Amino acid sequence: MRRFLAIFAVLALFQTGLSAQVYEDLEADFRGRISAGAEFKVAKGLKLEVGAEFRGKDLLRAVDRIDVGAGLGYKPCPYFKMGAYYDFFTTPKLEVGEENTDWRMFHRASVDLIGMYKWGNWGVSLKERLQFTHRVGDMNVYQNPRNSLVLKSRVKMEYICRSLPLIPSLAMELRTPLNGVRFNSPDATTPPGGNISYTDAYLSRVRIEPALAWRLNYQNRLTFSILGDYNMGKSFDAKKDGTLKKLEDGSYAIYYSKSFNTSLCVGYTFIF
Numbered sequence: 001m002r003r004f005l006a007i008f009a010v011l012a013l014f015q016t017g018l019s020a021q022v023y024e025d026l027e028a029d030f031r032g033r034i035s036a037g038a039e040f041k042v043a044k045g046l047k048l049e050v051g052a053e054f055r056g057k058d059l060l061r062a063v064d065r066i067d068v069g070a071g072l073g074y075k076p077c078p079y080f081k082m083g084a085y086y087d088f089f090t091t092p093k094l095e096v097g098e099e100n101t102d103w104r105m106f107h108r109a110s111v112d113l114i115g116m117y118k119w120g121n122w123g124v125s126l127k128e129r130l131q132f133t134h135r136v137g138d139m140n141v142y143q144n145p146r147n148s149l150v151l152k153s154r155v156k157m158e159y160i161c162r163s164l165p166l167i168p169s170l171a172m173e174l175r176t177p178l179n180g181v182r183f184n185s186p187d188a189t190t191p192p193g194g195n196i197s198y199t200d201a202y203l204s205r206v207r208i209e210p211a212l213a214w215r216l217n218y219q220n221r222l223t224f225s226i227l228g229d230y231n232m233g234k235s236f237d238a239k240k241d242g243t244l245k246k247l248e249d250g251s252y253a254i255y256y257s258k259s260f261n262t263s264l265c266v267g268y269t270f271i272f
Contacts, residue, residue: 022253031064031263032056033227038270045075049085057261065091073112083112105136121161127154142181142238145198149178167213175205183236183244183252196242206230211265223267233257 037051050070057064071085087108110131117124129152139146153176158169180200211225235255237245244252 020247020249020251020253022255024255024257027257027259029057029259029261030059031261032060033263033265033267035265035267036269037267038272040272042072047073047075049073049083055263063092065089069108071110078118079116081112081114081116083114085110085112106133107136108133118160121159122157123160124155124157127156128152129154140238140240142196142240142242143235145179145181147179151176151178165215167215169211169213171207171209171211173205173207173209174203175207176201177204180234181236183238200234202234204232204234209265219271221269221271223265223269225265225267227261227263227265229259229261229263231257231259231261233259 033053033055035051035053037049040048040050042048048070049072051068053065053067055064055067056062067087067089069085069087069089071083073081073083075081087106087110089106089108090103091106093102093104108131110129112127112129114125114127131150131152133148133150135144135146135148152173154171154173156169156171158167160167178201179198180202182197182200184195184197207230208228209225211223214222214224216222233256235257237253237255239245246252
């Protein structure tokens with residue numbers, strides 16, 4: 001028993017010497033989102049949805065993202081809806097004050113399953129979204145996967161009164177990456193990158209969004225919301241050959257970042 005405990009202690013010390021956890025300071029930012037979309041009725045319960053969105057960051061001084069997309073939503077009964085969507089979006093590489101900004105390009109496909117229930121004027125829904133994102137162009141695949149898989153879970157409650165044009169709601173969403181980067185050893189092996197796998201799954205984001213939808217008439221709707229977005233990132237500082245960069249004490253680090261972003265969101269929807 002003593003021998004087992006001694007071996008366990010040596011292994012624990014060896015593992016501690018190999019890695020270190022670095023917790024970064026909390027960052028905060030005020031952001032904004034403007035979106036516009038349209039819905040077309042294709043058949044009973046089937047809708048074509050198209051839209052575009054612009055996002056600003058760094059106190060609205062810089063572009064965060066530009067997004068265009070389309071998809072189909074199908075509602076076979078009052079309690080269930082499903083959908084399939086495609087988005088193309090781009091984000092800038094450089095920050096505020098930088099010149100000659102390059103752009104990252106992404107393709108995204110997602111599938112939604114939504115359960116809904118209503119009693120009186122109240123309604124509650126649970127949405128599960130499986131999201132696949134492909135990044136185009138040069139990148140360090142040892143820091144982020146080129147093809148990321150994410151599960152988003154959202155619960156939303158709203159109050160609908162047909163005699164009033166306003167619909168208040170409150171939503172909370174959890175984001176879970178399903179194929180995050182995981183290093184099996186601190187140094188690259190042969191072939192390069194043999195020490196890496198995309199198997200890490202963890203909770204990376206919590207969102208809370210109070211919103212107010214304004215039905216101008218049957219075809220036009222405006223939505224205003226405040227989005228509170230708490231992010232908990234996890235990453236490695238790796239070279240492009242797959243070797244982890246080391247700290248001064250010779251260990252490699254797992255970096256944990258935290259940020260809380262508040263976004264003012266305005267959206268417009270036209271229903272044909």
